[in-house]
Amino acid sequence: MDAARLLGDYSRGDFFLTTAQRSILGTGVAAGITDSDERRLCERVAAALADEPSAIAVGVLPFATGAGSPARMVLPARARFAGPAHPAVAKAQRRTIGTPLRTTPVPTPEQHVRAVAEAVSALRERGLRKVVLARALDLDFGREVDPADILANLVKDNQRGYTFAAGLPDGKDLVGASPELLLSRKGNLVVSHPHAGSMPRSADPVTDMENGKALLASRKDHIEHTVLAEAVVEALRPFCTRLTAPTVPELVSTPTMWHLGTTITGELVDDDVTALRLAAALHPTPAICGTPTDSARELVTELEPFERGYYAGAVGWVDGAGDGEWAVSIRCAEVAQTSLRLYAGGGIVPESDPVAELEETSAKFATLQRAMGAPS
């Protein structure tokens, strides 16, 4: 089966994920499991898969459970698999999406700069090491927008990473192209590839290389990254032996951003711990929340004037053997009938500059904006 055909067969409400390993299309609902308690969700999904050992469950974890955004898993009526999307989609036509009637930043750029400045003070006053603040862009098209078109363009644009679409409990769809692997489990091999530390790519090759080098040399970005890599190692420690993580992060890229990334691997101690359990145990990492987690989550709620919903959550699958892949749901948008909400955030440490943080979120919006037809 060809990934381009799977992509062609995707429609609103379905689940689609393409990675370097495989592409998955889940259509229809054989069983739907919606739960605001992640532990119970894991048990219910494991029980449903025990009845159907050849099935898989696909779905989304919200940024924070309980705030009107429950975790949602589905055993699709039909799951189809293919290889990676590239080069299969190379010849596919780009879809035309058109321009929105209105674009509204939430909060305004000035308010976001102020919120980052408040976050910097709060980190110092409350003794936090890091918090991640996000902002949104509301795009109103005044006519129907098809998530299939956005997904098709995202898949074409992003050769690497995790490009996805998932139906949400409220009838909207989450579409995005995340560079970041929260967790994969295959047999007893566990892998996480957390990202933190960012610089925009540039169309000018010299500036582009300079940006990459500047990121590798940035003390502030290394601090942001170290907080994250340490937290992921600690979160995996109870589940794994032979945990390995390089001491220095590598430079990784998407078509729009440079990042610092660290590949962390471990061997699973207990075969009963599924990829979904591990993803729920790791989430929310300091890539999208902060350290310490609870204080950072509180600060996010205080400073962001919107609910994150399924942005900065996780999207992925788990099968009857417990294997699976979960990506951090960033570089994404929630698609309603005639409007979209795009999200982008960035890690704040005491050394952060508020205006630079605003620019970083603007650069991160470009993943979705390019897929919607904005000039790169």
Ligand SMILES: C=C(O[C@@H]1C=C(C(=O)O)C=C[C@H]1O)C(=O)O
């Ligand atoms: C929060 C986002 O991205 C995360 C934050 C990063 C950072 O602060 O440098 C880098 C990669 C992601 O883990 C986002 O894209 O919205």
